[in-house]
Amino acid sequence: MKRAVLAGAAVAAVIAAMGGGYIGVRGHLHSADASPVSPAAAQAGDEPIYYQDPDGRPFYSLAPKKTPDGRDYRAVPAGADLSFEEEPARAPAATDRKIKFYRNPMGLADTSPVPKKDSMGMDYIPVYDGEDSDDGSVKLSPGKIQRTGVKSEPAAMRILRTAIRAPGTIQLDERRISVISMRSESWVQKVADVTTGSRVAKGQPLMEIYSPVVASASAEYISTINSKTTGGPGVYGRGSRQRLMNLDVPDAAIVAMERSGTVPITINWSAPRDGIVLERNAIEGMRAQPGDVLFRVADISVVWATIDVAERDLGTLRTGQPVIVRARGFAGRKFAGKISVIYPQVNRETRTVRVRVELENPDSALLPDMYVDAEIDTGSPQAVLSVPESAVLDTGSRQAAFVEKGEGRFEPRDIKIGHRGGGYVEIREGIAAGEPVVVSANFLIDAESNLKAALKGFSDAGAKP
Incomplete structure (x- = not known):
């Protein structure tokens, strides 16, 4: 049965069910107020096979008709009607790009030089020229980028502030202690x-x-x-x-x-x-x-805070760096000072380095052997090129990041990093200011890159005699 006849029959059934006053005679539709539309006429050109309410409501007519407010019903040609026949397969869109090979749709390391299906009947995915460039870049479709949540942020100049937190104790200033003793028998x-x-x-x-x-x-x-x-x-x-x-x-x-x-x-x-x-x-x-000590007097208007800093942070310490000290016995109170001495010795048991901080103590609130918590600001006042910490892929022996090149392409870069602070890391080499760097879902891009390298290895191996 032809498409137009089926469509007409379907519309007739709908209209008859709605009580629209239409009847069918031997496959043709008739109306009391309109002439019939033959299947041959309906199939030819863009001639409408019926008319529908302009607002899309379920009101139909085989002849031109107007709504109560004077608007014309919308003509529905055969090409816009429902079809109960199987649509013919669409021809693949023409493209000027050359297909290099086809890869497994499930991501397996299997390629084919010709179109094929896997064991579940899924078509292999074509890989075009330029999609597997030798520069190591990865290209993702817009849909995959949206599904995986890939986000980028440009590398920019920022002032990084890094705080080292360490415990310590209050000690007397050795220069402010006096001993009273006799120099003769007394x-x-x-x-x-x-x-x-x-x-x-x-x-x-x-x-x-x-x-x-x-x-x-x-x-x-x-x-x-x-x-x-x-x-x-x-x-x-x-x-x-x-x-x-x-x-x-x-x-x-x-x-x-x-x-x-x-x-x-x-x-x-x-x-x-x-x-x-x-x-x-x-x-x-x-x-x-x-020589007998009769009295020992100490001035505590200035005291020392001796801080035990982890050995791994030794390279970031400098004399003169500002330090904020909080005494556990005075909640909310801060004492400001600066690093005066970094002791040239590492504690063998705790692997810490002792740092001395001079603190003003005018009201004698800080007492000897009191426990304190110190916060050392090791940041530099100079702005440095930095990216979010999430952008760095660290394998232990090397660091890398993905730079967005546009059109869904991402290029891996080897980078050299510096100090960290405030959720950012300094970039000393590998990325220029303003380049967009992937900060989210970069591990998924890295996995795609590894898959691509494996597929390329298989395809290259297969191309060899």
């Missing part, structure tokens, strides 16, 4: 109300000391400065004063002798600096031998 006559942990000021009395050696030197000095025959202290007087200084007698005690002109029985020993008392060994009535 006795402690009295000790001030000072204990370990007390805060003292410079010049504050700590104890009274009696020393026969100090008393003898004091008498000699007073005798010299009171002598009228020598016309004053002179050179000999300066030597006597120097002897007192060599015995570490405080300057305040020497000045008091000069003013009073008398030799005191005991000498007031005072604090050499502002700070806290770390050690108090002086006891009233005790005998102190030369």
Whole structure:
């Protein structure tokens, strides 16, 4: 049966079912208000076989008709009607490109020089000239790019900030610790109300000391400065004063002798600096031998934070880099400092390097041996060429990235990377500024590239005699 006759019969059935007042006589359609349309006439040219409502509603007519608002029904030719016959196979679109070979549709390493089907009846996919170029590039169809979610981002100049986080402890500044000890045999006559942990000021009395050696030197000095025959202290007087200084007698005690002109029985020993008392060994009535430590005082207005940094980060450390220190005992508070010393030794057990940071501590909040967490900014203020970290394919021995070349083609590039920071990695070689780099689904492109290389190897092997 011809297509037009089938279409007409189908429309007649639809219209009759809808109560449209149409009847069929021996394969022809008739209407009470329209002349019949023969199959031969319907098949010839673009003559319509029926008319349909212009809004696409299920209203039909075999003759020209208007809607209630005066619009014409749409003419439906035979070519636009439904067909119940099997469509003839379409001829493949003509192309000027030459087919090199056909590859397996399931991605298997199997190629064919002629069209064929696999075991499931699927056609092999043609590979044209230029699709398997020797430059290693990969070409993907727009559909595959959309399905796999391939995204690109241009390489650009950025300032990378990398923060190293490491634990540490607070230590005293070695240059701000003073020890009070006797340089001659002495006795402690009295000790001030000072204990370990007390805060003292410079010049504050700590104890009274009696020393026969100090008393003898004091008498000699007073005798010299009171002598009228020598016309004053002179050179000999300066030597006597120097002897007192060599015995570490405080300057305040020497000045008091000069003013009073008398030799005191005991000498007031005072604090050499502002700070806290770390050690108090002086006891009233005790005998102190030369070198015995009676007091140890430390100034904690400036302290050190010793940070243990992993050995792998040693190459990024420089003196002068800013550091933010947070004490675990003071939530939310920050202490700013800079790296002053990088110790030239690696801890054998922990594989860490010790870094010293000087911190201002005006309110004495930071105490010795307190735990802290440090954040070292190792970034450079200079902008560098960088791409997102997801764009880099790292095999351990080499790094690569895919550059989008347009029209679905992606070119692999060997690159050299630098430091990382903020989700980006520095590109030192292999990519120019502005080139679009694949940042998403690049592993799928890499898999496609490996498949392509395998197929090319099989096809080259098959081409050899």
